[in-house]
Amino acid sequence: METKIWTPDELPAAVRAIKRGSLVAFPTETVYGLGADAFNEKAVGKVYAAKGRPSDNPLIVHVADPEQIDAFAQRNEWADKLIKAFWPGPLTMILPVKPGALSATVTGGLDTVAIRMPDNDLTRSLIREADTPIVGPSANTSGRPSPTIAQHVYHDLHGKISGILDGGSTRIGVESTVIDLSTDVPTVLRPGKITPEQIEVILGTDVEAGQHAVKADEVPKAPGMKYRHYAPDKDVYMVTKDEWTQAVIWAQSQLDPVGIMLTNDLIAEHQLSEMDFVWSLGPDADSAAAKLFAGLRHFDAQPNINTILVAKMPETSANAAYNNRLNKAAGGQDVSELLED
Numbered sequence: 001m002e003t004k005i006w007t008p009d010e011l012p013a014a015v016r017a018i019k020r021g022s023l024v025a026f027p028t029e030t031v032y033g034l035g036a037d038a039f040n041e042k043a044v045g046k047v048y049a050a051k052g053r054p055s056d057n058p059l060i061v062h063v064a065d066p067e068q069i070d071a072f073a074q075r076n077e078w079a080d081k082l083i084k085a086f087w088p089g090p091l092t093m094i095l096p097v098k099p100g101a102l103s104a105t106v107t108g109g110l111d112t113v114a115i116r117m118p119d120n121d122l123t124r125s126l127i128r129e130a131d132t133p134i135v136g137p138s139a140n141t142s143g144r145p146s147p148t149i150a151q152h153v154y155h156d157l158h159g160k161i162s163g164i165l166d167g168g169s170t171r172i173g174v175e176s177t178v179i180d181l182s183t184d185v186p187t188v189l190r191p192g193k194i195t196p197e198q199i200e201v202i203l204g205t206d207v208e209a210g211q212h213a214v215k216a217d218e219v220p221k222a223p224g225m226k227y228r229h230y231a232p233d234k235d236v237y238m239v240t241k242d243e244w245t246q247a248v249i250w251a252q253s254q255l256d257p258v259g260i261m262l263t264n265d266l267i268a269e270h271q272l273s274e275m276d277f278v279w280s281l282g283p284d285a286d287s288a289a290a291k292l293f294a295g296l297r298h299f300d301a302q303p304n305i306n307t308i309l310v311a312k313m314p315e316t317s318a319n320a321a322y323n324n325r326l327n328k329a330a331g332g333q334d335v336s337e338l339l340e341d
């Protein structure tokens, strides 16, 4: 199958593809998603096959309007408040599914469903014109960094999907906050741009920041959290601000080049140049989140680079999403492991 890259003008071709049960990658404000008609079980099945995704890991259903939820999920008061405050936007809500409304292929057989309304006009038009909610996991091969430009999607999935709706680079760069509203206490299962504190203000109740590390044999609340999202052949290490002096000395003393990903202030402070294999994370934590996955892919593509050092951000609530994705990419490895002797 030839995979097309469609410009926004070519939206009708993407709409036709969704309607006939084919796969279409779409842009959002977080990362690109891999879309299929949520009510077409066969189409949804193709999503798992294309990504190589374990079938016990359920999908997010994307809607163009809040009212679209009512066909398949049970809204509650919390949901209504959060919709008003944060949609369209990077917040995914887990709600009870209406019995029989969605196939187990979408929900992984759970009695809940993950739902979000993305902040992207083109993609909301796609959903509206296809006249159906659209499932959308991140449009990467399972185990690779999530895609933040159409070319990342093409790299991973060309030949396996009908096309990619090209909306340029995504603004936020890390996946949405996932909050479970089907439980007694609202619980954040995956950190994202929207923090538990922001949600508490809107709900007027305590929110559990429940993204604890899930062991391999444990049944996780967000099934996806147990998988290492990015398992590169390269070794990724986290570096805190005060470790950079030593880390740079270490990198410059290696025979093979070492990829270095850090913010502009640190690039200046340590006088790094092109020759140091630098990927800039931009000026601040927001730009770092937007550029993290692209940087990992950049160095992944270079066969002579086996080690990547990446700046860890101060541990604030606002930085939790970035640090969480970096920690996954690094498999928990800190640069101190390299510097010890």
Ligand code: TXA
Pocket: 028, 030, 031, 032, 033, 034, 057, 058, 059, 060, 090, 092, 094, 107, 110, 112, 113, 114, 116, 118, 136, 137, 138, 139, 174, 175, 176, 177, 178, 189, 190, 221, 222, 223, 224, 225
């Ligand atoms: O920003 C995003 O959320 C992107 C864009 C494309 O919307 N999508 C995305 O989807 O990151 P995915 O499939 O890569 O991540 C969905 C997460 C997984 O960790 C999954 O296990 C969890 O949501 N999830 C889905 N349905 C669930 C449910 N019913 N209960 C608990 N967790 C669920």
Ligand code: MG
Pocket: 137, 138, 146
């Ligand atoms: Mg994903």
